[in-house]
Amino acid sequence: xxxxxxxxxxxxxxxxxxxxxxxxxxxxxxxxxxxxxxxxxxxxxxxxxxxxxxxxxxxxxxxxxxxxxxxxxxxxxxxxxxxxxxxxxxxxxxxxxxxxxxxxxxxxxxxxxxxxxxxxxxxxxxxxxxxxxxxxxxxxxxxxxxxxxxxxxxxxxxxxxxxxxxxxxxxxxxxxxxxxxxxxxxxxxxxxxxxxxxxxxxxxxxxxxxxxxxxxxxxxxxxxxxxxxxxxxxxxxxxxxxxxxxxxxxxxxxxxxxxxxxxxxxxxxxxxxxxxxxxxxxxxxxxxxxxxxxxxxxxxxxxxxxxxxxxxxxxxxxxxxxxxxxxxxxxxxxxxxxxxxxxxxxxxxxxxxxxxxxxxxxxxxxxxxxxxxxxxxxxxxxxxxxxxxxxxxxxxxxxxxxxxxxxxxxxxxxxxxxxxxxxxxxxxxxxxxxxx
Numbered sequence: 525x526x527x528x529x530x531x532x533x534x535x536x537x538x539x540x541x542x543x544x545x546x547x548x549x550x551x552x553x554x555x556x557x558x559x560x561x562x563x564x565x566x567x568x569x570x571x572x573x574x575x576x577x578x579x580x581x582x583x584x585x586x587x588x589x590x591x592x593x594x595x596x597x598x599x600x601x602x603x604x605x606x607x608x609x610x611x612x613x614x615x616x617x618x619x620x621x622x623x624x625x626x627x628x629x630x631x632x633x634x635x636x637x638x639x640x641x642x643x644x645x646x647x648x649x650x651x652x653x654x655x656x657x658x659x660x661x662x663x664x665x666x667x668x669x670x671x672x673x674x675x676x677x678x679x680x681x682x683x684x685x686x687x688x689x690x691x692x693x694x695x696x697x698x699x700x701x702x703x704x705x706x707x708x709x710x711x712x713x714x715x716x717x718x719x720x721x722x723x724x725x726x727x728x729x730x731x732x733x734x735x736x737x738x739x740x741x742x743x744x745x746x747x748x749x750x751x752x753x754x755x756x757x758x759x760x761x762x763x764x765x766x767x768x769x770x771x772x773x774x775x776x777x778x779x780x781x782x783x784x785x786x787x788x789x790x791x792x793x794x795x796x797x798x799x800x801x802x803x804x805x806x807x808x809x810x811x812x813x814x815x816x817x818x819x820x821x822x823x824x825x826x827x828x829x830x831x832x833x834x835x836x837x838x839x840x841x842x843x844x845x846x847x848x849x850x851x852x853x854x855x856x857x858x859x860x861x862x863x864x865x866x867x868x869x870x871x872x873x874x875x876x877x878x879x880x881x882x883x884x885x886x887x888x889x890x891x892x893x894x895x896x897x898x899x900x901x902x903x904x905x906x907x908x909x910x911x912x913x914x915x916x917x918x919x920x921x922x923x924x925x926x927x928x929x930x931x932x933x934x935x936x937x938x939x940x941x942x943x944x945x946x947x948x949x950x951x952x953x954x955x956x957x958x959x960x
Contacts, residue, residue, distance in 0.1 A: 525551070526551060526553050527550065527551040527552050528552060528553070528634070528635045528636055529552065529553045529555060529580070529632060529633065529634040529635065529636065530547055530552045530553070530554055530555070530634060530635075530636035530637065530638050530665055531555045531557050531625055531628050531629045531632065531634045531636070531638070532544055532547065532555065532556055532557065532579075532637075532638045532639070533557055533559070533621060533622075533625055533637070533638070533639040533640070533651065534556040534557055534558050534570070534579075535558065535570075535640065536558065536565065536569070536570035536573055536574070537640075538680070538683050538684070538687060538694050539640040539683065540640040541573065541574075541577060541687065541692050541693075541694070542677070542683050542686050542687055542690075542692060543638065543640050543667050544556060544574060544577050544578070544579060545577055545578065545686075545690050545692060546667065546673065546686075547638060547665065547667075548577075548578050552636065553580045554578065554580055555579065555580055555582070555583065555628065555632055555634060556574035556579040556581070556582045556583070557582075557583045557585070557624070557625055557628055558570055558571075558574075558582070558583070559585050559587050559620070559624060559625075560584065560585065560586045560587060560588060561587050561588060561591045561617050561620060561621065561707040562588050562706075562707045562708030562709070563706040563707055564706060570584070571584055573693060577692060581632070585624050585628075587620055587621070587624060588708060590620065591617065591620045591707070591708060594620065595616045595619065595620050596616065596708070596709055596808075597754050597755065598859070598860070599611075599616050599842070600753075600754070600755065600808075600811050600812065600815050601753040601815070601859055601860065601866075602834070602835045602838040602839070602855075602856075602859050603812060603815060603816055603819070603832075603835045604616075604835060604838055604839045604842060605812070605835075605839055606791065606839045606840065606842075606843045607789070607791055607792065609787050609789050610787070610791060610801070610803060611709075611710065611803070611805045611808045611809065611812065612839060612842055612843060613707065613710030613711075613712065613803060613805050613808060614647070614705050614707075614710070614712050615646070615650060615842050615843045615845075616709075616842055616847075617705075617707050617709075618647060618651055618654065618847075619650065619654045619845075619847035619848060621651075622650070622651050622654035622655050623658060625637055625651075626654070626655055626658040626659040626662070629659060629662060630659060635663055636662070636663045636665050637655055637659075637662055637663075637664055637665070638664070638665040638666070638667070639651045639652075639664075639666065640667070640668070641666070641668065642668045643668045643669040643674070644793075644795065644797065645793065645795070645799075646794055646843065646844070646845065648666055648668075648669070649794055649795065649844065649845040650844075650845035650847075651845075652664050652666070652845075653845040653848070653849075654845065654847060654848055657848035658848060700716075701716040701717050702714065702715055702716035702717060702718050702729070703715040703716065704731075706731075706732075708807075709805060709807060709808050710785075710803055710804055710805035711731055711732050711803070711804045712802070712803050713725070713729055713801065713802040713803075714799065714800070714801050714802075718801075718802060719800060720800075721790055721800045725788060725802050729802065730786065730804060731804070732780050732785075732804040732806060733780045733781075733782075733783050733784065733785060733786055733804045734780065734781050734782070734783050735783055736782070736783030736876045736877030737783075738783075739782045739783045739875075739876055739877065740781060740782065743782070743873045743875035743876075743880075744782065744873070744874045744875075745871065745872070745873050745882070746758060746810070746871070746872055746873075746874065747869050747870070747872075748810070748811070748814040748869065748870050748872070749868070749869045749870075750814070750815060750818050750866060750867060750868060750869075750870075751867045752860075752863050752864060752866065752867065753815065753819065753860075753862075753863025753866035754863070755811060780806045782806075782874045782875060782876065782877065783876065783877040784806045784810065784874055784877055784878070784879060785804055785805040785806035785807075785808065785809035785810075786802075786803070786804055786877070787803050788800075788801075788802045789801055789802075794844040794845065809879065810872070810874065810879055813872065813881070814870040814872060814881075815866075817870050817872075817881050817884055818866060818868045818869075818870050818884055818886060819863075819866050821868065821884050821886055821889055821890070821891060822865050822866050822867060822868060822888045822890060823862065823865065823866060823890070824890065827862055828862075831858075831859060831862040834855050834858055834859055834862075835859065837855055838852065838855045838856065838859060841855065865888040866888070867886055867888045868884060868885055868886025868887070868888065868889065869885050869886070870883075870884045871883045871884065
């Protein structure tokens with residue numbers, strides 16, 4: 525008798541193909557689910573392969589539009605960057621994939637969901653927290669955490685032997701000596717020879733970007749337009765505007781040829797270990813650069829300071845798999861509120877691995893050219909700065925006088941030196957009242 529139905533997040537690669545057959549061995553009916561989020565994949569070949577391996581049903585879901593609208597755009601609004609460099613290209617894809625996996629499981633009456641994520645990585649957490657949040661009663665089968673599975677398959681050689689034994693089509697040699705994950709926004713590379721953090725990435729590793737040394741000697745000049753902190757349109761110096769459905773592909777090609785968006789980092793996984801990852805995110809890099817610029821131009825200073833902290837919190841929550849948590853929902857709503865006046869156009873140049881801001885304009889700008897001008901006084905009295913500086917200097921003078929090792933910073937003699945000067949300043953400015 526069948527143990528039940530399981531919806532397997534299927535990629536068509538060696539691991540999930542072997543897992544599909546192994547789950548059938550264990551007595552499950554398997555539904556294969558493959559999400560199209562913009563990766564370079566032969567989806568029809570993957571369908572035929574999963575059917576030949578005994579999948580009860582196969583779902584190939586085109587999630588590109590919702591991936592952009594529901595996951596990439598909120599991340600751009602947040603200026604989401606984990607540990608100062610990683611633009612979360614894989615992390616934001618997992619809740620998108622898991623959401624549809626759960627919808628299929630509910631629709632098909634499946635009691636189980638499964639995935640091919642390892643027991644050491646972040647993806648197992650992202651997939652499973654998303655599934656539990658959206659389908660609390662679901663049971664999860666994670667083969668790489670089941671001793672019967674990981675003791676049987678200690679490495680790629682064991683998987684290859686199992687595949688040959690069960691007629692699973694596999695390449696004679698692996699495509700590359702590292703693991704890759706791709707979508708509309710980026711490609712990530714991990715494991716294999718990259719596990720030595722000292723090893724330089726080979727030149728043929730990069731698939732989305734050119735080496736900046738080999739990039740064109742003429743820059744591309746772009747204009748990106750935002751409204752409510754969301755991408756509206758983009759044009760390439762007098763060319764036609766591009767809608768959101770092709771912006772990621774456009775930016776990937778345009779910036780990829782200039783070598784923009786490469787990083788090589790050691791990051792802290794949620795599970796408690798450091799890992800080395802190499803990422804290409806050309807489209808995300810330019811959107812982030814342009815958004816930060818127009819946001820600074822249109823957003824109040826103190827609001828933006830709070831929003832920066834929310835962006836860091838958002839990035840940590842997404843990286844750790846809490847997209848569907850109440851705290852992440854709250855943070856997203858706060859960030860969206862902060863974007864109401866983030867509107868305008870940013871002109872920039874892309875050249876030799878770099879993005880250069882050229883200019884910006886906005887109907888919601890808080891920039892006052894007359895106020896800030898060195899040539900026009902405007903509605904500003906320079907004398908006001910004297911009191912502002914002196915008041916801020918009180919604390920610094922106290923530290924110098926008392927010494928930073930002393931816990932008590934009340935100093936009567938220091939205050940008696942500053943207060944008369946402050947009173948005189950107030951008198952000259954015409955302030956009334958006797959309270960200081």
